[in-house]
Amino acid sequence: MSTLKVSVKWQKEVFPDVEIDTSQSPYLFKCQLFDLTGVPPERQKIMVKGGLLKDDADWSKVGVKEGQRLMMMGTADEIVKAPEKGPVFAEDMPEEDLVVNVGHSAGLFNLGNTCYMNSTVQCLHSVPELKSALMKYPSSSSNNLDQASQLLTAATRDLFNDLDKNIKPVAPMKFWTELRKKYPQFGQLHNGAFMQQDAEECWTQLLYTLSQSLKSTNSSEPQDPVKELFGIEFVSRIHCAESGEESTEKESVYSLKCHISQEVNHLHEGLKRALKSELEKASPALGRSAIYVKESRINDLPRYLTIQFVRFFWKRESNQKAKILRKVDYPLELDIFDLCSDELRKKLEGPRRFLRDEEGKKFGLKTNEKSSVSDKDVVMANTEESSNGSGESSKDASQEGKESLLTGIYDLVAVLTHKGRSADSGHYVAWVKQENGQTFDKCF
Secondary structure, three states, X not given: OOEEEEEEEEOOEEEEEEEEEOOOOXXXXXXXXXXHHOOOHHHOEEEEOOEEOOOOOOHHHHOOOOOOEEEEEOOOOOOOOOOOOOOOXXXXXXXXXXXXXXXXXXXXXXXXXXXXHHHHHHHHHOOHHHHHHXXXXXXXXXOOOOHHHHHHHHHHHHHHHHHHHOOOOEOOHHHHHHHHHHOHHHHOEEOOEEOOOOHHHHHHHHHHHHHHHHOEOOOOOOEOHHHHHHOEEEEEEEEOOOOOOEEEEEEEEOOEEEEOOOOOOEHHHHHHHHOEEEEEEEEOOOOEEEEEEEEEEEEEOOOOOOEEEEOEEEEOOOOEEEEOOOOOEOOOEEEOHHHEOHHHHHHHHHHHHHHHHHHXXXXXXXXXXXXXXXXXXXXXXXXXXXXXXXOOEHHHOOHHHHHHXXXXXXXXXXXXXXXXXXXXXXXXXXXXXXXXXXXXXXXX
């Protein structure tokens, strides 16, 4: 290794005896000067014979001699100032501040095989419009509902409020008590302990109660926030190949079913299969029972689409519920346009085209200006026509709700999972997307 010692003058300072390792590139020398002066290598201008010293120059050709004084120009980085306020660790924060900074709410204590209930509550708690509707539910309702329904709705409202205020786990004792009063099956005992129950049944029963309680009959047009948020309308064609009979019917549900079989590897395949089924019923034309084929299409979309993986079924051989353990993939973004009726597809075409144009603009693609303006008008018109139970326009809804309502495209916001091989045991867990929109946190 060959070294030289030089002095470097920068502004009013002179740095003597700065070593140059001539076997290394001048960039290493500049890094040494950065340590001395605070001037980053890319800002350094060092005068040598023939001009400025380049990062990859050959020292043997630069002609620097022992003891030579080099001139450097360049401005140093601003000295980082100490923060006015020191770091505050999460464990030292008050609970109210921690809720805001962490970005998610509290967990729920397991009161003894209540994971099915806790997971259901956590998923529903992730829907801000439902929380808004519940916060407006009066302490004493004047509707004609039974007292058990009113008390369960009030308990749901209070539990959501507790989850928003706390960071430590909350005991949902009042809610659990009212749930068992309204639906006694959730209070079944086995050997003195409360039994594990079905989360899907809890979800369905709770949504039904909230729908009845939050329904408004005061205005000229009755509003049902739960139906607007979760309700799905089907239009079905029922026909019999044997008799030629055909009829059409409409029905409303709160979830889509994903039927699982050996052929189903992806969520979309299971949803498609669930829209076609066979049923046996009396045929007026034939005067006996016949097989009818029922083909359904989605005719109206909710803001939040609930999908049930139908994993539990009744096994006749063993006379008990069994679980299908087959792996089925699902996406973070689901497009159900092809599952919709022709009437609904026509409504979605304009907003979907507008959405594609907006995505294209992000990548610098040119769009049809006339078409984009027209489609934007459709989006705004639909937004203004639709409102939730609190009377706010849907433009104030979350991004998931707004886009899915207009385009048939849904972003995943929560997942409720069951771990275990048996339907009557195991453990339910809720996974909810956090405010940063990038992570799913486990919520017990």
